[in-house]
Amino acid sequence: METIDFLSFIGNNSGETTQASSQASTQPSSVETTQASSQETTQAATQATAQATTHAGTQSTSQAATLATTQATTEQNERRKYMKDVERKVCIESLLHAATNLKLPPGTINKLSHIHGVSRWTLQRIWKHVKLSVRLKQSIKISKNQKGKAGRKPIQLNVEQLMAVPLKKRGNIRSLASAMKINKSTVGRFVKKGKILRHSNAIKPTLTAVNKIQRLRWCMQQVISSTINTIPRFGDMYNVVHIDEKWFFMTKNSQTFYLAPNEVRPYRNCKSKRYDTKVMFEVALSRAVHGPDNECLFDGELGCFPLTEANWPIDACGTIWVQQDNATQHLQLHDIEFRNAANTEGFNIHLIAQPPNSPDLNVLDLGFFNTIQAIQHQQAPRNVDELVSAVKYAYEIFEPRKVNHVFLSLQYCMLEIMMVQGSNNYIQPHHAKERMERAGNLPTYIEVPIQLLKESMTSLLQQHMELHGLTNTVQEPEERAEAETE
Incomplete structure (x- = not known):
């Protein structure tokens, strides 16, 4: 701890200057800090004087100046909460040099306050400590009295x-x-x-025991079996088309805007919230195809309904799987007219239905609709024609590379569904696909651990037996082999 011996200080300072003060004054950081603080205080006092004179009105000039000085000192004190040891040492030596028999001439505190850029209350407290140390014949302590971690202790979360x-x-x-x-x-x-986490909770569809079995079976059907050189994985899904319909509304019931302080607040009205202007769109989306140099060969955006086969790449696979949900107004899977039209011009198009109550198994509901709806709301349409144009514009500017991100999210969700045995009680995973794409290691498909595949098969059989009232337990292949041996 650095201290100052009062007797040695007096003995070594018979003139106007002292060795300690000259050493402290030769430190450029202290001098620059003092000069800068003095200049800042003077500028703040000048500005505050002008403000105080304007608001004072009938007050005298001396009162305005006093108010300005107080404001400047307060602002300076707020900017500098704590003094460094070297600054405190300079202040102590300046006070000792100006004092005679521990008495300061009138106005010394105010003068040194402006010179060092410190409030006069701080100097008075330091001078009080100096006089007490001298009277008790103790060395003057320069460092602060704070020990260890000072200040208010943080409140702990229970x-x-x-x-x-x-x-x-x-x-x-x-x-x-x-x-x-x-x-x-x-x-x-x-x-x-981050001690308390903010969580947005969305209501999910209620799943029956049959729904869970269908979801689990659906995910397992998307897995390509392992070979000698590969492990199980999901397919690349380049020949799968997801179709779905969605209502797009003219505007949101509640919307947030950022306005200037004096800007007029927008006024929005409608006859009834139940009858807000809306248009239904049916969208078809497939996976985008990129070349070896990452150039886009096919953006996967087949367009809004009606679906045209001209958008499908010529050299692509002729077998196409069109996936839809289980809405009653949709085509039946074995519709004769659809089958006749789907097998023309070299195409072999199959219509499949995703499991019931499973919007997380369709890339459109999984993230595509939310993205284009956010872009559509930014256009602020005012009539039906503008709403249709805004939706089509949002659909067209959607980046093809993000289509691949949504398809990868679908495969990650299928992994989670297999982990929770067909349920939808899981958190949608995030795997930093943007970062992987920048690094050049974004996968085309997701591999499925063999152990997870075995556990899913066991769970599927177990749920199927429980559904039909069978009580036999399902045995693992190794356990079944041991039982047969015995």
Whole structure:
């Protein structure tokens, strides 16, 4: 800890200057800090004087100047919360040099306050400490009295208390803070630091036992069996077309805007929210095809309905699988007219239906519709024609490379469905596909672990037997072989 001996300081400073003060003054950082602080204080005092004179009105010039000095000192004090040891040492030596028998001439504190850029209350506190140390015949301590980690101790999150609060009272920061009996700002800091996680929860379709079996079987049917040199994986899905319909609304019921302070607030109205202008679109999407140099050979965007076969690449596979949901108004899978039209001009088109209550198994519901709807809302259409143009524009500017991202997300979701045995109680995975694409290692398909495939087969058989009231347990192949041996 650095200290100053008062007696040695007096003995070594018979003139106006001292060796300690000259050493401190030769340090460029201290001098530059002092000069800069003095200039900042003078500029702040000048600006504050002008403001104070304007607002004072009938006040005298001396009162305005006093107010300006107080404001400048307050601003300077807010900018500098703590003094460094070298700055504190310079202030102590300046006070000792100006004092006579521990008495300062009138106005010394204010003068040194402007020179060093420190508030006069700070100098008065330092001078009080100096006089007390001299009277007690102790060395003058330069460093602060703070030991270790000083300041207000952080509030710790009580995880058990947080989990004891019902979910219905954890919908926003205000209700959560009220339930935990802490300040809203404290809860906000917990969220900012990641100690409390913000989660958006969406309602998912209710799945029956049959639905789970169908979902699990569907995912397993997409797996290509392993060979000697490969492991099980999902197909590349280049010959699969996803079709679905969606309502696109003219505007949102509640929308956020960022306005200037004096800007007029927008006024939106409609006769009834139930009858907002909307248009239904049916969209067809396939996987984009890129060349060896990453050039786009086929963007996968087959267009809005009606679907035209001119958009399908000529050299692509002739067998096409058109996937739709199970809506009753859709074509039947074995419709005769569709079969006759689908087997012309060298095409062999099959119509398949995804499992019921499974929007997460269709790339359109999985992410494509949300993306083009966000772009459509930015166009702010005012009538039906503009709404149709906005949807088509959003569809056309959708980047083909992102089509591949959505198809990879579909395969990652199928992995999660297999892990949860056909359920939809899983978190949609994120695997930094943008980063992998920049690095040049974005996969075309996702591999399926062999152990997961075995567990899915066992789970599928077990659920099927439970559904039909069979009580026999399903044995693993190794267990079955051991039982036969015995």
